[in-house]
Amino acid sequence: MRLRNVTGSREVIASNEYVVHDPENLKGKWNEFFGNDNPIHIEIGMGKGKFLVQLALANPDINYIGIEKYSSVLIRAVEKRKEMEFNNLWLIRFDAEYINDIFDENEIDRIYLNFSDPWPKDRHAKRRLTSKEFLARYDKFLKSDGEVIFKTDNRVLFDFSLEQVEIAGWKLRNYTYDLHHSEYAIGNVKTEYEEKFSSMGNPIHRLVAYR
């Protein structure tokens, strides 16, 4: 395995369970950790990992990091992950509220937010992963040409997100209220939740935000 000299770096818990236990130690060193200069894409709130496992398999020249708050959910992603041979996907159990502790300026090329928790109460708006507070966090480590790609079936959360993008001074590259009947359906990789909600006939909304 490359880059064993990065302090506090990769720790393989069992034979090949790709979980990083001390991500704060890798702030500013993620490319060194992966052992290449390939772009780094992250998913925040990865859930059981279906989406990232598919992407990592299809795109060996991209490094992926999956972030999930709960170990009870992460463990499901670990189970999926350990069946795979590739080494461009690593997982972290971490609360994204503190994401600036683990990524440095210009370190990340793309952030995926898929079916993020809606936090319906107004007083919890700051916890929504597309709130202006979270966009300010992303601003600190996303490359200048980087982007946030967000999918949800929750119309209220989607409209809130469109608003927050504008308030935060970000721009929209494209957005659609019905991904699966749009030109952006081509090449779309469905997440676990997306499979479930689209099979129920719910339209899937998607936006791409950049600065």
Ligand SMILES: C[S@@+](CC[C@H](N)C(=O)[O-])C[C@H]1O[C@@H](n2cnc3c(N)ncnc32)[C@H](O)[C@@H]1O
């Ligand atoms: C509704 S699930 C969606 C899972 C997956 N992205 C999908 O589309 O199938 C949202 C996930 O985000 C995780 N999550 C919510 N807030 C988070 C945070 N602040 N940091 C990391 N993960 C978070 C939850 O634990 C949950 O697993």
